Structure formats: C-alpha cells, structure tokens
Amino acid sequence: MQAQPLNAADFSLIEDTLLKHGNDHSVLNPSELDGYFTALVSGPKHVEIEAWFPAIWGGQHPDWESPEEARQFFDLCVRHINTLARQLAEEPHAFVPRCEQTEHQGHTVTLAEEWCFGYLRGVQVANWPPLPTPQAELLGAISDCAEQDNFELPADLDVASHQQQVAELAPAVRALHDYWLSQRAPTLHAPQIKAP
Template identity: 80%
Template sequence: MQDQPLNAADFDAIESTLLKYGDDHSVLNPSELDGYFTALVSSPEQVDIAEWFPGIWGGQNPAWETPDEAKQFIELSVRHINTLARQLAEDSAAFAPRFEQTEHLGHDVTLAEEWCFGYLRGVAVANWTPLPAIQATLLQAISDCAEQDNFELPQDLDVVAHQQRVAAIAPAVRALHDYWLSQR
C-alpha cells in the first residue's frame, strides 16, 4: 500500500490534518507539502523521517488527538514521498508539481507560490550545500516564485509572463533532482 499514489480523498485527508494542526510556522496545504517532499527526494542525501516529519510542523510535532490520526497522516505522507521519489527517478517527464489554480480577470492562473515555499522548506531541512552556478540559477527561479504574493494578484498582472515563470519550475526541479542524483 505504501507504493500507491494518493487519490483525491487522500489529499483531502492531508489537507484536513494540515489545517487542524498547522500554524504560521507549518506547511498549510497539499501544494506546499508536495513542494516540500519534492525537495526532500531531490536532495543530495536521503533525509530521515525523524528530520523531515517535524519540518512539516515548523519543528514541533503536533499533539495528536489519537494515535490513529498520526498514523494515517504519516502513512499518507510516506506514500506521497515514495511516489514522488519513484516518479522523479524513473519517469521524471511525468512529474508535475501540485500547483493551485485560480481565476484572475477572466484568465485561469496557476499559482506556484505555496508549492515553492514548500520546496524551499525542504531545501532547508535537507541542508543543501551550495550549488554550482547553473543549478543555483534553477533554484533561484523556484525561489523567485516563492516571493510572489499570489494571495492578491495585482490588477496589472502580466498573465503570460507569470505563466511562463511557473512553467519553468517543473523543468528546474527535474534538473536539480538529476544534478543531486548524479552527485550521490
């Protein structure tokens, strides 16, 4: 069961748990968690659950109401991180970040900010070493998207330029994963 990709109900369960136990210092939605896990599986070294799990919660594990609730969240997390690891290692072309979508002035707009926040959180937890210039530029493209304020998109948002920046993230992630994989 730990090798099955998550379905919509699984992501709903993750979202409910993140909202229930999260705060301003924790991962708050499945998009951010997806980015976090993507950085972890792309890291130069494997990160132990004892390090990455508290990282979801800003360093402090929740006071779970029941052991079953904790067990379910951990199992779903492990399934998703395993899916991402397998996907990036075996079929990276199939990898697609779980970005959020919104409508803005009559246009469908992909929001990458929270996913990128999660990715950068994962980079920090995994303690990535400095990157060569090419890879540092790829990471900067992800970091730049994390700095955008997508909670209130500006009226003058250049939707085409925004979507181009967002479209560059998945290829950057694949390249960073491949770089670290070649260094292991």
C-alpha cells in the same frame, strides 16, 4: 500500500489535517507539502523521518487526537514522498508540481508560490550545500517564485509571463534532481521510505 499514489480523497484528508493541526510555522496545504517532499527526494542525501516529519509542523509534533490519526497522516506522507521519489527517478517527464489555481481577470492562473515555498523548506531541512552556478540559477528561479504574492494578484498582471514562470518550475526541478542524483552514491538512488 506505501507505493500507491494518493488520490483526491487522500489529499483532502492531508489538507484537513494540516488545517487542523497547523500553526504559523507549519506547512499550510498539500501544495506546499508537495514542494517540500519534492525537494527532500531531489537532494544530495537521504533525509531521515526524524528530521523531515517534525519540520512539517515547524519543529513540533501536533497534539494528535489519537494514535490512529497520527498514523493515517504519516502513512499518507510516506506514500506521497515515495511516489515523488519514484516518479522523479523513473518517469521524470510525468512530474508536475501540485499547484493551486485561481481565476484572475477571466483567466485561469496557476499559483506556485506555496509550492515553491515548500520546496525551499525542503532544501533547508535537507541542508543542501552550495550549488554550481547553473544549478544555483535554477534554484533561484524557484526562490523568486516563492516570493510572489498570490493573495492579491495585481490587476495588470502579465498572465502569460506569470504562467511561463510557473511552467519553468518542473524542468528546473527535474534538472536539480538529476544534478544531485549524479552526485549521490549508487545505493541512494530513489530511496523508498518505510513507515516504522
């Protein structure tokens, strides 16, 4: 069960739980969580559950209504992080960041700010060391995208340029994953996380 990809109902439950228990310092939605997990499985070393799970909530565990509620959310997280780890290691070209979309000036626009913000959260939690210049530039492109304001897109937004920037995220993520994969010990390739 921990290897089964999440479906739409699972992501909806994740969103409801993040909204219910979130705060000013927590992950806000499934898009940000997807970016967060992507960075965790892409980095130089395995990150323990004890580090990454509280960081979803800004360092504090939620006041769960029941052990079942906590277990259900945790199990969904484990399934999704394992799916991402496996996909990036075995089918990297199938990887697509889970971004939200909106309508703007008659165009469908993919919004990546929150996904990128989650990715940077993952980089911080995983404590990535400094990168060589080519990889640092890739991470810089993700960081630049995280600083966009998706709440009020400007009326004169260059949609084509904006969407090109979003389209460049997946190749950047794959390249960063491949870089760190080449630096890891063989036993750390695509680790699978097991729920305790």
